[in-house]
Amino acid sequence: MDFSLTPEQEAFQKQVRDFIRQHLTPELREEVEREQYAIGPLGKNFVRLMGRQGWLGIGWPKEYGGQGRGAIDQWIFLEEMAAENLPTGGLTLNSAGPTLMRVGSERQKREYLPKILTGEIEFAIGYTEPNAGSDLASLQTRAVRDGDSYVINGQKIYTSAAHHSTHIWLLARTDPKLPKHRGISIFIVPIDTPGVTIRPLETMGSERSNEVFFEDARVPAANLVGEENRGWQYVTMALDFERLMPHARIRTHLDNLIDYARNTVKDGRPLSQHYHVRIALARLAVEVEVLRLFSMRCAWMIERGQVPNAEASVFKIYMSELNEHIARAAQNIMGAYAAIRGEDRLAPVGGRLEKLYRSFPLYKFAGGTNEVMRNIIAQRGLGMPRD
Numbered sequence: 001m002d003f004s005l006t007p008e009q010e011a012f013q014k015q016v017r018d019f020i021r022q023h024l025t026p027e028l029r030e031e032v033e034r035e036q037y038a039i040g041p042l043g044k045n046f047v048r049l050m051g052r053q054g055w056l057g058i059g060w061p062k063e064y065g066g067q068g069r070g071a072i073d074q075w076i077f078l079e080e081m082a083a084e085n086l087p088t089g090g091l092t093l094n095s096a097g098p099t100l101m102r103v104g105s106e107r108q109k110r111e112y113l114p115k116i117l118t119g120e121i122e123f124a125i126g127y128t129e130p131n132a133g134s135d136l137a138s139l140q141t142r143a144v145r146d147g148d149s150y151v152i153n154g155q156k157i158y159t160s161a162a163h164h165s166t167h168i169w170l171l172a173r174t175d176p177k178l179p180k181h182r183g184i185s186i187f188i189v190p191i192d193t194p195g196v197t198i199r200p201l202e203t204m205g206s207e208r209s210n211e212v213f214f215e216d217a218r219v220p221a222a223n224l225v226g227e228e229n230r231g232w233q234y235v236t237m238a239l240d241f242e243r244l245m246p247h248a249r250i251r252t253h254l255d256n257l258i259d260y261a262r263n264t265v266k267d268g269r270p271l272s273q274h275y276h277v278r279i280a281l282a283r284l285a286v287e288v289e290v291l292r293l294f295s296m297r298c299a300w301m302i303e304r305g306q307v308p309n310a311e312a313s314v315f316k317i318y319m320s321e322l323n324e325h326i327a328r329a330a331q332n333i334m335g336a337y338a339a340i341r342g343e344d345r346l347a348p349v350g351g352r353l354e355k356l357y358r359s360f361p362l363y364k365f366a367g368g369t370n371e372v373m374r375n376i377i378a379q380r381g382l383g384m385p386r387d
């Protein structure tokens, strides 16, 4: 594997950096620091601006209005955006959209794809339920065909983007008599459908997720994605598209901690001259670099037409555990100051590392738990039998 960027890729990276420098205002920076799983009004404007300038579709095929660039270019783009915590169209662009391209009807492609690319349509992902998380195929939300519509009843949880999205990409059971993986389907549900209720779910990391309730919510049968009862296959496909994951947000956390150590004096010397601080930061720097290589490996594999599977799980576990390592190191190095929230002017580095301490456990769940990821590594990476 070649870890270096070509001159063209370096030029592209510079172009992305210039774009960010031009449009990242202090107000937008402040908003994105507050939100991790949600996008505020300025973030939405930024996504639409990217859409107008063609940045959202850099990895999409040209026939659907994209730039048709390779996975490494997409990775470069995501890295630069992640370094500033900027929104990039999330799973609408990187998971639901590419799935629609492959299995959606012609009408759905015409109706949704161009608007996804301009940032006008955003999907919240409605998979998880109170009793169906890791074992997703146990989901109970029902969609029953009634003439030209489906009537939906049930409840979703952790539908993170629901409060600022236009639609829900919903997984629901269409045939309870079939084995559990076979009787489910995907629907596109407009968020303003009568019978859809969104309730906030505040996380310990101060980020909002949601519960979504469906009570006789009726959607046109034309909103079924692909064929009825093949939803599991489409979800697996959608998850495969999520495998490009940047590492740069974590590097920013470490940079924040390094800045703090450089600029904070203890016992007459900057913390960066204290032996235990230097050793802790150097260890983390090694881990961050390993994470970058794991991240780039996934992009490199996709560029070569391979699907990183166990490799993406390795990245996900390493990333979420490294969040914890940095958050705990910040507690050790900053002492009591590490507990001050961003609203307080005494909070070091804007309270970002305090927030990381509260949110790192969530990273071990979001996108599939680390235990499930370890099962994937054992099974698909090491060739062990299913558990």
Ligand SMILES: Cc1cc2nc3c(=O)[nH]c(=O)nc-3n(C[C@H](O)[C@H](O)[C@H](O)COP(=O)(O)OP(=O)(O)OC[C@H]3O[C@@H](n4cnc5c(N)ncnc54)[C@H](O)[C@@H]3O)c2cc1C
Binding pocket: 037, 124, 125, 126, 127, 128, 129, 130, 132, 133, 134, 135, 157, 158, 159, 160, 161, 203, 209, 362, 363, 365, 366, 367, 368, 369, 370, 371, 372, 375
């Ligand atoms: C911040 C956040 C945002 C999220 N956003 C979304 C979203 O937008 N849309 C969406 O649909 N979902 C979302 N999720 C849900 C997420 O995908 C689930 O939390 C995850 O799949 C785990 O499901 P669960 O919470 O029901 O835990 P469970 O599956 O009940 O797991 C509980 C514990 O049991 C362990 N466990 C379960 N099965 C196994 C097994 N087979 N082997 C070993 N251990 C196992 C788990 O690792 C975990 O420790 C989000 C979650 C979080 C935390």
